[in-house]
Amino acid sequence: MAIRNIIQVGDPTLRKKSFDVTDFGQKTWQLLDDMKDTLIKANGAGLAAPQIGVLRRVFIVYVDDKFYECINPVILSESGLQRGEEGCLSVKGKYGVVVRPNKVKVKAFDRYGKPFIVNAEGFLARAFCHENDHLNGVIYTDKAEFVEGEN
Numbered sequence: 001m002a003i004r005n006i007i008q009v010g011d012p013t014l015r016k017k018s019f020d021v022t023d024f025g026q027k028t029w030q031l032l033d034d035m036k037d038t039l040i041k042a043n044g045a046g047l048a049a050p051q052i053g054v055l056r057r058v059f060i061v062y063v064d065d066k067f068y069e070c071i072n073p074v075i076l077s078e079s080g081l082q083r084g085e086e087g088c089l090s091v092k093g094k095y096g097v098v099v100r101p102n103k104v105k106v107k108a109f110d111r112y113g114k115p116f117i118v119n120a121e122g123f124l125a126r127a128f129c130h131e132n133d134h135l136n137g138v139i140y141t142d143k144a145e146f147v148e149g150e151n
């Protein structure tokens with residue numbers, strides 16, 4: 001278990017597309033455990049592997065006291081719209097207003113390679129969309145209506 005450094009916007013790694021995970025063993029478990037420690041320390045709602053410099057399709061979300069570990073996630077469907085504030089651990093001290101789907105159905109694999117489906121709504125749906133974007137090199141500021149905060 002270790003706390004990793006969260007890379008900040010401007011680092012080209014954040015703009016790269018991540019690769020599928022093919023190994024559901026120790027190395028991936030270590031990554032997930034480190035991401036969890038890092039997220040808790042940073043007091044965030046979600047963290048994607050590229051944010052710690054690992055270009056793998058992995059993210060974790062922590063909303064309403066519940067942890068979700070998602071490997072090779074796919075958003076199967078989305079519906080409705082919500083407009084709300086968003087921040088990112090890789091864009092320190094800022095927030096922006098982003099329109100996201102209000103509901104999403106996400107399919108992913110757990111650390112043992114077992115598939116599962118989450119039906120997320122509201123802020124949880126927002127968190128899934130935000131983290132999934134990171135796996136494609138997209139940062140919320142790309143989609144925000146405006147961004148505020150100190151620079």
Ligand SMILES: [Zn+2]
Binds near residue numbers: 087090130
């Ligand atoms: Zn983020």
